[in-house]
Amino acid sequence: MxxxxxxxxxxxxxxxxxxxxxxxxxxxxxxxxxxxxxxxxxxxxxxxxxxxxxxxxxxxxxxxxxxxxxxxxxxxxxxxxxxDPLELEKFKTYQEAQSVYREYGTGRPSRKDRDNFDSFFEWLEDDDED
CATH class of the missing domain: 3.10.290.10 (RNA-binding S4 domain)
Structure with a gap:
């Protein structure tokens, strides 16, 4: 076969x-x-x-x-x-690093998240000008 x-x-x-x-x-x-x-x-x-x-x-x-x-x-x-157990460890480390980015299941940033980011960075730029 x-x-x-x-x-x-x-x-x-x-x-x-x-x-x-x-x-x-x-x-x-x-x-x-x-x-x-x-x-x-x-x-x-x-x-x-x-x-x-x-x-x-x-x-x-x-x-x-x-x-x-x-x-x-x-x-x-x-x-x-x-x-190899070292390969399994590498994969677990990768998974943990990915979960730190965003909470599992939250998906991409929403429009509201994006607006919050933008307003935060505008606030930082305004603060730098002072």
Whole structure:
């Protein structure tokens, strides 16, 4: 049995959609045995898949191939997580740094936020002129 890397990544839930998994492979964010590949590259048991997320590289070893997408609880039957603990630490640090920017879930600044920023900076400029 042979399986394309983009399908495999989607089947084992490393990407939310098949289109997203194809895009990740095309952008060299997913590597097979530390080599950039095309979406049609065939995977084999024992291969290593590396996924670059933000600033960290997550690595997985293929235990078995499958013919359809599986539930989250069954993913461990097909993959072994071999990610370096330092990479996990880098990712956690990145997430914490991102949460400091704005409160989680607040989205982009609203028009009101922007007006408040502008009035604050005008106040600072007025203060500097005195």
């Amino acid at each position: 042979s399986l394309r890397i983009d399908k495999y990544v989607w089947f084992v839930r490393l990407a939310k959609t098949r289109t997203l998994s194809t895009e990740l492979v095309q952008k060299n964010r997913i590597k097979l045995n530390n080599n950039p590949v095309k979406p049609s590259k065939e995977v084999k048991i024992g291969d290593t898949i590396s996924i670059i997320k933000n600033n960290a590289t997550f690595s997985y070893k293929i235990k078995d191939l499958l013919d359809r997408r599986v539930g989250a609880k069954l993913v461990s039957d097909y993959l072994i997580d071999i990610t």
